[in-house]
Amino acid sequence: MEKHHVKYGTKVIEFIIERKNVKNVNLSIRPDMTVSVSASEKVPLNFIYDFVKGKGAWISKHVKNFENVQPYKQSEREYVSGEAFKYLGKQYRLRVQEVECEETVKYFRGFIYLYIKDKNDFNRKAKLMDQWYRGKANKVFQESLDKLFPLVQKYGIEKPTLEIRVMKARWGSALIDTSTILLNLDLLKAPKHSIDYVVLHELIHFKYNDHSDSFYGMLYSLMPDWEKRKAILDEEIVREI
16 A cells, blocks of 8 residues: 645645556545545556645545544443434433343334443443444344345355454455354444445355456446445544544
8 A cells, every 4th residue: 555645725634545456446434534546557646746735625534534433442332322323324312221121222212222221330331331232233244145045046146154343444344264254243333235235245255355357347247336335434433434
């Protein structure tokens, strides 16, 4: 990866260039606020510089949204009533209620209810919320895999298993040797159609373990609107991480 910078107004935009076998010049902002451009070796450096300058307003807007936001925002939670949590593309407000019976987490009508015996037990609240998110993630991600796998099965791809992890700068990863797809727990904050994009993206890597023209050709054929789905992740959901 090459590091570069261009001047945009009074600001300097720093970015990295990843040379890949892709058709288009693609720009994204990672959760750590790194500006990344992917382009083939055939694209001249001057063209990429002009491309980044042309996206200056968009970059400035979204980098500003990321300022003072740490990669593990979840760890900064207070788990108090009124706090906002995102789930499947929608925002829910937390309501913490003390109970004498079973401690649990439920959601309905725009709220996530955290039932706990001691409102002041931060570690217990954090553990209950993490368990709830992971339980939902297992169900939603598996449903997505079950739905999308038939699209690629005819290409000789075997159905992989799923694992969920917390990752800083990736939504998913395909582990070819172990036939496993890793998905970021924070992906549960995205709408289901964006989750489907990530799952399909990783499934195709079991056919083309690169980002070649063949990879994108298959992605376009199976999900023509994948770029719109990805944009929601890059422009909206990443702010919550």
